[in-house]
Amino acid sequence: MFETITIVGVGLISGSFALILKDKGLVKHVIGVSRTESSIQKALELGIIDEALPLEEAVKKSDLVYVAIPVDATIPMMQRIMDLITDKQIVADAGSTKDALCQALAGHPMRKRFVATHPMWGTEYSGPEAAVREAFTGRTCVICEKEKSDPEAVATIEKVYRELGMRVTYMDAHSHDMHAAYVSHISHITSFALANTVLEKEKEDNAIFELAGGGFESTVRLAKSSPSMWLPIFKQNREHVLDVLNEHITQLRKFKSCIEKENYEYLRELMESANKINRIIH
Amino acid sequence: MFETITIVGVGLISGSFALILKDKGLVKHVIGVSRTESSIQKALELGIIDEALPLEEAVKKSDLVYVAIPVDATIPMMQRIMDLITDKQIVADAGSTKDALCQALAGHPMRKRFVATHPMWGTEYSGPEAAVREAFTGRTCVICEKEKSDPEAVATIEKVYRELGMRVTYMDAHSHDMHAAYVSHISHITSFALANTVLEKEKEDNAIFELAGGGFESTVRLAKSSPSMWLPIFKQNREHVLDVLNEHITQLRKFKSCIEKENYEYLRELMESANKINRIIH
Numbered sequence: 289m290f291e292t293i294t295i296v297g298v299g300l301i302s303g304s305f306a307l308i309l310k311d312k313g314l315v316k317h318v319i320g321v322s323r324t325e326s327s328i329q330k331a332l333e334l335g336i337i338d339e340a341l342p343l344e345e346a347v348k349k350s351d352l353v354y355v356a357i358p359v360d361a362t363i364p365m366m367q368r369i370m371d372l373i374t375d376k377q378i379v380a381d382a383g384s385t386k387d388a389l390c391q392a393l394a395g396h397p398m399r400k401r402f403v404a405t406h407p408m409w410g411t412e413y414s415g416p417e418a419a420v421r422e423a424f425t426g427r428t429c430v431i432c433e434k435e436k437s438d439p440e441a442v443a444t445i446e447k448v449y450r451e452l453g454m455r456v457t458y459m460d461a462h463s464h465d466m467h468a469a470y471v472s473h474i475s476h477i478t479s480f481a482l483a484n485t486v487l488e489k490e491k492e493d494n495a496i497f498e499l500a501g502g503g504f505e506s507t508v509r510l511a512k513s514s515p516s517m518w519l520p521i522f523k524q525n526r527e528h529v530l531d532v533l534n535e536h537i538t539q540l541r542k543f544k545s546c547i548e549k550e551n552y553e554y555l556r557e558l559m560e561s562a563n564k565i566n567r568i569i570h
Numbered sequence: 571m572f573e574t575i576t577i578v579g580v581g582l583i584s585g586s587f588a589l590i591l592k593d594k595g596l597v598k599h600v601i602g603v604s605r606t607e608s609s610i611q612k613a614l615e616l617g618i619i620d621e622a623l624p625l626e627e628a629v630k631k632s633d634l635v636y637v638a639i640p641v642d643a644t645i646p647m648m649q650r651i652m653d654l655i656t657d658k659q660i661v662a663d664a665g666s667t668k669d670a671l672c673q674a675l676a677g678h679p680m681r682k683r684f685v686a687t688h689p690m691w692g693t694e695y696s697g698p699e700a701a702v703r704e705a706f707t708g709r710t711c712v713i714c715e716k717e718k719s720d721p722e723a724v725a726t727i728e729k730v731y732r733e734l735g736m737r738v739t740y741m742d743a744h745s746h747d748m749h750a751a752y753v754s755h756i757s758h759i760t761s762f763a764l765a766n767t768v769l770e771k772e773k774e775d776n777a778i779f780e781l782a783g784g785g786f787e788s789t790v791r792l793a794k795s796s797p798s799m800w801l802p803i804f805k806q807n808r809e810h811v812l813d814v815l816n817e818h819i820t821q822l823r824k825f826k827s828c829i830e831k832e833n834y835e836y837l838r839e840l841m842e843s844a845n846k847i848n849r850i851i852h
Contacts, residue, residue: 408781408782410785412785428780428781430781457780457781466775467775467777467778467780467781468781470767470768470771470778471768471778471779471781471782471786472781472785472786474764474767474768475764475785475786475788475789475790476785477822477825478760478764478789478822479789479844480825480840480841480844481818481821481822481824481825481844482756482757482760482818482821483843483844483845483846483847484821484824484840484843484844485752485756485814485817485818485821486752486753486756486847487843487844487846487847488817488821489752489814489817493748493749495749496749496752496753497753497850498710498739498749499690499710499712499739499749499750499753499754500690500753500850500851503692503694503754503757503758503792504753504754504757504851505851506757506788506789506791506792507757507760507761507788507789507792508757508847508851509788509851510785510788510789511844511845511847512845512847512848512851513841513845515838515841515842515845518841519834519837519838519841522829522837523832523834526829526832529829530826530829530830532767532771533822533825533826533829534826535767535770535771536763536764536767536822537819537822537823537826539763539764539766539767539770540759540760540763540815540818540819540822541819542763542766543759543762543763543815544812544815544816544819547804547808547811547812547815548812550805550808552801552805555801555804556797556801558762558766559762559795559797559800559801560797561765561766561769562761562762562763562765562766562769562793563765563793563794563795563797564765564769565765565768565769565790565793565794566794568779568782569782569786569787569790569791569794
């Protein structure tokens with residue numbers, strides 16, 4: 289499918305992307321661009337990239353430039369890349385927010401060579417050593433503002449994600465960011481807050497974690513996520529994140545009020561209503 | 571180790587317990603006691619129990635009676651069982667709260683034959699079909715009020731849990747309930763509330779779940795837990811659950827306030843502080 293691709297940022301997402309493309313024979317040569325020397329070294333060792341080059345050289349040689357860096361850094365990086373490409377090349381990003389980026393690139397003369405994507409997969413880990421070949425499979429990838437990209441560029445990117453085992457869906461950037469706040473960003477905030485709740489208690493009682501079981505681990509594991517990645521997401525998606533955070537606090541207050549007032553009938557209703565999530569996750 | 575044991579309640583915990591004991595050759599014959607005919611049938615089919623008997627007959631034949639039913643039902647059940655046993659038999663429970671039960675049994679003439687235990691393992695599923703042979707391993711089991719049980723009974727129960735691959739730790743019942751609120755009960759409430767938050771949104775936007783990725787699933791999976799099991803836990807552990815729920819809402823409000831006021835420096839600090847959970851869960 290590709291002769292050469294460049295991944296900008298050499299981490300969990302771009303690393304997994306490159307590994308799978310190589311495994312499936314969809315690319316011959318992968319170039320890595322990163323300011324982090326240790327990530328470059330690790331990615332070379334792990335066979336994620338074949339060489340590391342400065343951005344300009346890398347872009348020049350590539351059929352596809354795939355950007356997966358924190359969403360605040362993505363905007364200026366993408367502007368630089370799109371100043372460098374020809375209309376034979378494709379640029380895509382993998383960021384967790386889409387509205388600010390799409391707006392920033394709206395007027396760029398090469399806008400049509402850019403495909404805005406969000407493969408909805410991740411773990412709490414980062415860096416090339418976190419990259420895995422099982423990434424993406426069975427998940428959904430959102431493509432935003434499809435109509436602003438060349439149909440041929442969209443078709444190529446779609447084909448790649450389908451080869452990765454993803455479902456592809458389309459959305460405007462604003463809707464994407466709202467949805468992402470509900471099904472991803474809020475989960476991270478509740479995990480961060482839950483970790484702080486228990487770590488706070490640990491200050492007076494250092495045996496608290498001796499008992500931490502499976503349920504605790506699964507609800508709190510996202511609290512290990514990188515602030516450098518998540519802070520810019522919360523910042524760019526501020527309005528939607530606030531909406532859902534307010535709603536979540538309201539829902540928690542309902543549980544609190546039931547327990548306080550010993551209204552166990554309503555508490556049971558709240559739990560039964562939550563059980564309906566069964567329909568969605570199996 | 572045992573000739574015959576009875577499990578009272580034939581579900582996730584007691585089922586896993588019986589399966590592993592059989593696998594390891596620690597028991598020859600397992601009797602099941604349950605009011606739910608379908609659970610009995612399923613447990614017989616799955617080889618979890620060898621026969622089903624009414625409580626009195628079952629207890630009479632058993633070296634150990636192991637009770638794993640909702641914590642509200644545990645108290646009267648345990649009182650009935652302890653009226654039936656001799657001082658050659660052992661009774662243990664597996665409940666998620668310990669204070670109310672220990673208090674209820676404090677004056678019973680056979681108190682010393684009872685060992686209060688909480689193996690800190692579970693999943694969001696229930697029923698005998700949810701029982702697994704990999705349960706318990708690597709987790710912690712709390713034994714409460716050790717000093718009120720016969721040392722020989724405690725030693726036997728400890729040995730069983732160690733054979734299951736558990737670490738055994740001791741705690742007074744009050745401390746146990748406080749700890750459990752922090753590392754288990756609150757995780758369930760946040761999951762229930764998160765499920766309701768997103769299900770609420772779905773009413774106006776039914777595509778919301780198309781995007782649900784791995785992070786969402788792990789934070790929300792406990793929302794599938796059984797209200798019949800969890801309602802009595804929240805009820806019995808009301809004070810501690812309220813304490814930690816209040817603290818958790820306070821922590822969430824800190825995130826909200828940072829995002830509202832665009833105080834991103836403090837937001838980063840909150841996330842970095844949450845990252846310290848790394849020390850605890852790997």
